[in-house]
């Protein structure tokens with residue numbers, strides 16, 4: 440019997456484009472761990488693309504350079520990018536977009552890609568986003584959702600890995616790692632910086648589930664494939680905090696963009712002052728916000744719960760398929 444066009448499509452090799460930008464290699468390692476089950480799949484072709492800005496960002500970051508990318512990150516002003524190695528007009532069945540968060544926004548190299556001509560590869564394609572960051576990714580992902588929508592892509596899943604340890608410890612360990620390159624445990628109370636190696640290893644469950652469900656890209660287009668695997672977990676305590684912080688970032692970011700472009704001396708000096716201001720604000724506001732949140736909790740519980748469910752879309756935080764794929 441002759442096969443229909445859709446039958447033929449269903450049985451052909453699946454091409455998956457994996458886009459990533461990572462400075463330390465952690466994000467690349469995590470996304471490769473997730474996709475390792477597909478490496479062995481004869482019916483899958485994985486095409487990895489390391490997104491590169493024309494002028495590389497430093498690592499570890501001198502503090503002044505770190506602050507100097509803040510306004511452009513928040514406003515998603517794209518840097519110039521090295522041309523991509525794949526053909527943006529060729530067909531991919533699925534795109535995996537792995538990104539880090541910079542100042543509650545997608546990192547600048549990823550923004551550079553999203554705003555380049557090569558992003559036309561995403562048009563009409565299903566996309567899985569994959570994030571590895573400290574722990575504040577909610578606003579960045581909302582910005583990513585808007586960008587993908589405007590590019591005509593369909594977000595079908597989101598997987599998030601966050602740095603190990605409680606939030607108070609990563610508030611120290613992550614900046615220490617970024618600004619000095621030192622990653623190890625210290626003073627007994629602070630864990631190593633970055634995502635726990637166990638969490639990176641367990642990302643393999645997503646690849647296994649993906650290998651099992653690639654045919655659904657055609658039979659159930661637009662539907663999540665990675666549900667029931669604890670892909671994300673939204674901490675309701677961070678929702679209001681991120682909103683307030685992003686509002687502040689937008690205001691101050693506009694001011695610094697008005698002063699001058701990246702590299703402008705006056706802007707760089709004022710940005711260091713701003714960092715001190717930010718540090719004082721967080722130190723003063725954190726205890727106040729904990730008290731306010733505790734008082735407001737009974738009145739906003741339902742709204743908060745709705746917000747959590749919305750931000751956890753499309754993959755959700757449930758874990759009923761975890762045992763099957765781990």
Ligand SMILES: Cc1cc2nc3c(=O)[nH]c(=O)nc-3n(C[C@H](O)[C@H](O)[C@H](O)COP(=O)(O)O)c2cc1C
Nearest residue numbers: 461462463465466539540541542543572573574575
């Ligand atoms: C300039 C800059 C800003 C960052 N801002 C955030 C942030 O807002 N939220 C967050 O959770 N992590 C933030 N991070 C941490 C990164 O998301 C990421 O965890 C870290 O850069 C390591 O990524 P890599 O190992 O892939 O290079 C920031 C990192 C950099 C370099």
